[in-house]
């Protein structure tokens with residue numbers, strides 16, 4: 001069997017062999033062993049979030065967007081109004097979801113390279129008492145930008161609104177502790193910083209928010225209240241569970257604990273990011289974001305000015321060497337992205353940078369050397 005490529009992507013991403021091996025069994029959905037696995041999954045998700053006692057973990061089948069849609073549909077009632085804080089594609093996606101669900105929605109927007117400003121959020125909430133919920137993307141994977149979660153959570157709590165956080169590309173690595181940061185619902189998925197395989201998304205929701213959400217969701221399969229009642233009543237998933245994905249995610253969560261928890265994982269990602277950013281700077285590539293707002297999750301590089309540069313060509317040449325990178329998603333600047341998350345070590349990023357240098361040289365595109373500047377990041 002050919003060796004798997006290394007994925008420098010925001011997910012699906014490179015997983016540990018142990019995580020993939022955990023899937024080599026069949027489980028019946030009603031078997032005690034599988035019910036125990038589901039219980040361990042839900043407990044471990046609460047461990048990571050610091051949500052024991054106050055919150056419940058509700059997994060669903062599907063990708064990350066499924067849980068965002070499920071959470072908005074289940075928690076925002078037809079008479080409520082949602083304020084989305086947007087500075088990238090995932091914020092825009094929440095606005096689109098709310099519209100499709102026929103929920104009242106307003107947006108506060110910032111450019112893709114600027115963080116959400118808590119003071120502006122506070123003013124918007126003070127000015128508009130009709131707003132009941134606020135939604136934020138913690139790490140905007142569009143660019144790799146880190147929004148100031150704790151400061152915004154404090155503002156939303158002071159203004160007594162419900163707060164929903166898309167923590168898809170941060171959960172399990174960037175600091176998030178529900179004992180200290182008031183959040184109604186944290187949303188994430190199996191295949192980003194938790195380093196599981198794709199197929200499960202989940203919400204960690206405040207008990208007294210989900211308890212009052214009966215009959216709100218316009219969708220049957222994306223009703224998180226019913227999903228939660230299902231788990232609480234018999235420990236089972238309402239509909240066919242992605243059994244192997246559950247097994248892989250439980251193994252991945254054990255691996256997170258063994259690594260030393262989110263703080264240790266963040267340290268590894270930071271080292272990955274630094275290795276990448278320093279190496280790319282030596283090749284002449286420029287990061288899109290300022291270091292103050294850069295999360296060490298995914299790096300967006302500006303495409304070189306040289307008109308002969310083609311992302312597709314760089315992608316194909318790297319893929320042929322076993323390295324998978326990611327296209328840009330910015331609305332304005334030409335760019336491409338390289339993820340620092342997944343079962344990757346700084347040495348993998350070093351090898352990637354060497355391969356990028358070779359690829360550029362093959363095409364006669366090597367960008368002029370720059371002084372060796374050190375790159376740091378926030379978070």
Ligand SMILES: *Cc1c(COP(=O)(O)O)cnc(C)c1O
Nearest residue numbers: 063064065090139141166168169
């Ligand atoms: C990955 C991601 C999502 C969900 O994307 P899916 O393709 O549905 O898994 C949502 N928000 C953010 C910030 C993400 O990074």
